[in-house]
Amino acid sequence: MLLPLSYGLEVIRFLDQIPPRPRTGTEYHCPDNEAHSHRSNDYHEVICKGNLKQKKPAELVFQDVCVSRNEKKILCNVSGKARPGELLSVMGPSGSGKTTLLNALSGRVKIDSGLITVNGAPLSKRQKRNICYVLQEDAFFANLTLRQVLMHSALLRLPDTMPYHEKMAHVEHIIDVLDLRKCLNTIIGDGLKRGLSGGEKKRASIACELLTNPTTMLLDEPTSGLDSGTALCLMSTLKYYAEKERKTVVVTVHQPSSQIFYMFDRLLLLADGQVAFFGATHRIVEFLSDIGLQIAAHYNPADFIIEQVKKNPEVREKFISATKSFIEINEVSAQMEFNSLVSAPVQSTNDSAASEGNEDCDVPSWSDAYSSVSGSEDSFTGTFEKWPTSFWTQLKVLSERNFQEAHSRMLSRLNWIQTIGLGIVSGLLWFQVERTETNLSDIQGWMFFSMTYWMLFALFGALTSFPPEREVINKERSSGTYRLSAYYLAKMIGEFPLTVTLPSAFHFISYPMLGLHDGRIFLSLWGFLLLNTIVAQSVGLLVGATCVDLQVSVTVSALYSLSTMLFGGFYAKSIPSWLLWLRYLSIVHYAFNNMQIVEFGGGVPISCAPHYSQFEACRHGNSSVILLEDIIDHQGMWLPLWANTLILLIFLCMFRLMGYLILRYIRKPR
Numbered sequence: 040m041l042l043p044l045s046y047g048l049e050v051i052r053f054l055d056q057i058p059p060r061p062r063t064g065t066e067y068h069c070p071d072n073e074a075h076s077h078r079s080n081d082y083h084e085v086i087c088k089g090n091l092k093q094k095k096p097a098e099l100v101f102q103d104v105c106v107s108r109n110e111k112k113i114l115c116n117v118s119g120k121a122r123p124g125e126l127l128s129v130m131g132p133s134g135s136g137k138t139t140l141l142n143a144l145s146g147r148v149k150i151d152s153g154l155i156t157v158n159g160a161p162l163s164k165r166q167k168r169n170i171c172y173v174l175q176e177d178a179f180f181a182n183l184t185l186r187q188v189l190m191h192s193a194l195l196r197l198p199d200t201m202p203y204h205e206k207m208a209h210v211e212h213i214i215d216v217l218d219l220r221k222c223l224n225t226i227i228g229d230g231l232k233r234g235l236s237g238g239e240k241k242r243a244s245i246a247c248e249l250l251t252n253p254t255t256m257l258l259d260e261p262t263s264g265l266d267s268g269t270a271l272c273l274m275s276t277l278k279y280y281a282e283k284e285r286k287t288v289v290v291t292v293h294q295p296s297s298q299i300f301y302m303f304d305r306l307l308l309l310a311d312g313q314v315a316f317f318g319a320t321h322r323i324v325e326f327l328s329d330i331g332l333q334i335a336a337h338y339n340p341a342d343f344i345i346e347q348v349k350k351n352p353e354v355r356e357k358f359i360s361a362t363k364s365f366i367e368i369n370e371v372s373a374q375m376e377f378n379s380l381v382s383a384p385v386q387s388t389n390d391s392a393a394s395e396g397n398e399d400c401d402v403p404s405w406s407d408a409y410s411s412v413s414g415s416e417d418s419f420t421g422t423f424e425k426w427p428t429s430f431w432t433q434l435k436v437l438s439e440r441n442f443q444e445a446h447s448r449m450l451s452r453l454n455w456i457q458t459i460g461l462g463i464v465s466g467l468l469w470f471q472v473e474r475t476e477t478n479l480s481d482i483q484g485w486m487f488f489s490m491t492y493w494m495l496f497a498l499f500g501a502l503t504s505f506p507p508e509r510e511v512i513n514k515e516r517s518s519g520t521y522r523l524s525a526y527y528l529a530k531m532i533g534e535f536p537l538t539v540t541l542p543s544a545f546h547f548i549s550y551p552m553l554g555l556h557d558g559r560i561f562l563s564l565w566g567f568l569l570l571n572t573i574v575a576q577s578v579g580l581l582v583g584a585t586c587v588d589l590q591v592s593v594t595v596s597a598l599y600s601l602s603t604m605l606f607g608g609f610y611a612k613s614i615p616s617w618l619l620w621l622r623y624l625s626i627v628h629y630a631f632n633n634m635q636i637v638e639f640g641g642g643v644p645i646s647c648a649p650h651y652s653q654f655e656a657c658r659h660g661n662s663s664v665i666l667l668e669d670i671i672d673h674q675g676m677w678l679p680l681w682a683n684t685l686i687l688l689i690f691l692c693m694f695r696l697m698g699y700l701i702l703r704y705i706r707k708p709r
């Protein structure tokens with residue numbers, strides 16, 4: 040009882056000290072003579088030029104929302120509303136349906152029945168674009184720095200019509216707002232590599248979402264994993280953001296501290312997917328006393344209500360039935376209160392709440408200019424495009440991002456050591472090999488080894504690149520950041536130079552050591568090695584896109600790659616006729632044939648064995664060197680160079696197209 044009272048007194052005391060802020064409804068006049076920092080000035084200019092148009096505050100209302108999965112009711116007639124300038128907290132025991140509600144509000148989960156409206160209109164695709172969703176698990180590329188992440192986010196999500204320097208000014212502003220400057224050059228990191236701290240990562244997630252100037256923010260457990268001080272700072276920032284920007288902010292929280300609890304303007308308590316309380320947070324004490332419950336002095340109200348609804352089914356039922364009449368009674372007065380809130384100056388009682396909760400940490404100084412971003416009818420450009428940027432912008436930014444992300448993974452120091460080491464070892468093993476029939480299988484062995492080694496390297500590399508990427512891509516696809524085609528093409532373009540670098544290094548070290556001299560042949564072999572590598576990479580992309588479980592994808596890939604090696608023409612030459620058709624599916628077979636055609640067709644000839652040759656032309660004395668046809672015939676089936684190349688190119692396109700179609704139609708984000 041004492042807490043809300045002291046809180047209320049603080050509010051009044053604080054209000055008395057603050058002069059009202061000049062504000063004219065949805066219209067903002069950029070003041071000319073305000074003292075801003077250099078950065079603020081830049082930012083101020085961005086807004087004044089009108090590239091960041093104001094947006095109308097959004098009132099999010101949900102009525103009788105029901106969601107079920109696998110015949111299980113997860114949400115049952117959940118109603119409530121979130122209003123501009125306010126912080127709505129969704130609380131409840133674990134499994135009560137908080138995340139499901141946010142998913143439904145963001146449009147990511149289909150509702151069975153009920154209605155979700157924004158400013159009175161049913162939630163449309165266009166409105167969904169104005170709702171940002173910060174997931175419980177932060178999804179980022181671990182190898183990128185925070186600066187890179189924010190830059191890419193801005194370039195992908197801010198409209199093409201906005202000049203580059205203005206986008207950067209916007210990024211700089213958000214960095215200051217969320218106090219991220221000191222960790223800008225730190226990598227995001229993951230379980231294996233240290234990077235941003237939990238709180239910084241959370242703020243980075245929020246920063247990426249704020250870049251789009253959303254009207255509504257949904258945050259799932261933004262304080263989970265944070266210490267109490269960091270959690271308080273984060274909530275204070277959100278509170279400040281909601282008030283100053285007139286944004287609608289909905290957060291789910293497990294067990295907030297008392298200080299955080301009283302920062303929430305409204306509270307929606309869920310129990311077993313049903314509303315156990317909905318109303319102004321400060322009215323919770325009154326509500327509890329209505330149902331015969333008293334919070335002991337100095338007891339955290341959040342802990343108390345969660346304990347009560349978890350306690351036993353009777354108490355839970357009491358909450359659920361009492362809240363219905365409580366909502367009805369308060370509906371009329373709440374509407375009146377809301378109407379006055381919308382037309383009132385921004386400086387409201389909430390200001391003091393943010394300041395109070397913020398005593399121990401720096402609340403960012405929000406420039407007045409930034410306040411102007413909110414408040415008018417339109418989005419950035421005033422028109423609604425399906426995608427925020429053009430296909431070419433997406434392709435350019437995503438290619439660059441893929442390159443930066445994959446660079447340290449694909450060209451790691453260990454990979455270089457492995458490549459150079461193997462290049463030297465294989466070069467030494469086949470060093471200056473003599474071109475005689477006895478050594479024929481050694482030369483073929485080098486070709487087969489280099490091809491299959493790089494096939495496996497590329498295939499498994501592509502395969503393992505998918506799982507960590509999947510979350511990020513799903514998140515970005517769900518929020519409509521870019522076209523899948525742009526991402527997919529960019530992945531190929533961005534990773535291409537990295538995919539071919541190591542096999543090239545290997546070839547450049549190993550091949551000259553063999554003593555095979557012709558430059559043209561050297562380059563042709565190099566070309567076929569790379570072609571084989573990128574075809575194998577497409578197989579990895581296809582399997583990675585198809586199988587969600589990494590173990591399954593590794594098994595499928597091992598089965599395919601080892602079978603393709605067996606049918607490649609080096610290990611088994613006399614294959615049972617009923618299994619011969621499998622050769623046609625072996626990418627190694629075509630690439631190996633091509634390498635032999637190039638090497639034995641144009642290079643230094645291989646001399647026949649002096650006594651007994653296994654090749655007919657040598658045996659009959661027709662030739663002193665082994666003919667190419669004889670070498671290839673010896674392995675069974677063969678096709679001309681152009682046909683092998685064409686088939687490899689068809690494989691390349693087919694696998695890549697299949698990977699795309701699977702991501703597009705089967706592995707769609709939820």
Ligand SMILES: Nc1ncnc2c1ncn2[C@@H]1O[C@H](COP(=O)(O)OP(=O)(O)OP(=O)(O)O)[C@@H](O)[C@H]1O
Pocket residue numbers: 108109111113131132133134135136137138139140293
């Ligand atoms: N796709 C699904 N199929 C079946 N059950 C599901 C599905 N998604 C969620 N659930 C169930 O719905 C209930 C609510 O889940 P939800 O994640 O919304 O809870 P929560 O309140 O956010 O939990 P927590 O606080 O632990 O994150 C849980 O019992 C969960 O197991």
